[in-house]
Amino acid sequence: MDDFNKVIKLDPQEPTGYINRLIIYWDLGKYKEALDDDNRLIEIDPNNCEYYLGRGWHYAELKKYENAIEDYRKAILINPEYGYGRAWQELAITYGKLNRYNDAIDVLHDALRIKPEHYGLWTNLVLAYILSGNRTA
DSSP states (O other): OHHHHHHHHHOTTOHHHHHHHHHHHHHTTOHHHHHHHHHHHHHHOTTOHHHHHHHHHHHHHTTOHHHHHHHHHHHHHHOTTGGGTHHHHHHHHHHHHTTOHHHHHHHHHHHHHHOTTOHHHHHHHHHHHHHHTOOOO
């Protein structure tokens, strides 16, 4: 950890130190600390969808689902095709955690318009329909 802190001190605008440090925080379950580094990364590059996706994960771990939803939506706005629908899937999963299955279904339909060949999106769509109680769709 000290080495990453030194890297950050040498060049606070270079994202690599923050990224590596937040991976360690994540592995240690220190999500609030990881969130601080996510915030810094977004300050450095507010147009990087991966930073919003990562912060969304950390918010979700803290059960701050509305914040996670906001970040997943920002990631999608920046790059809807990033990571074969990772942000779309995380958004749908987060809606599911809030029992907002119809929102999850809508999001997955939107994602499938962009990535119709993505089996994970189809799988999550079927699960969302089942969990919503709508088994006829």
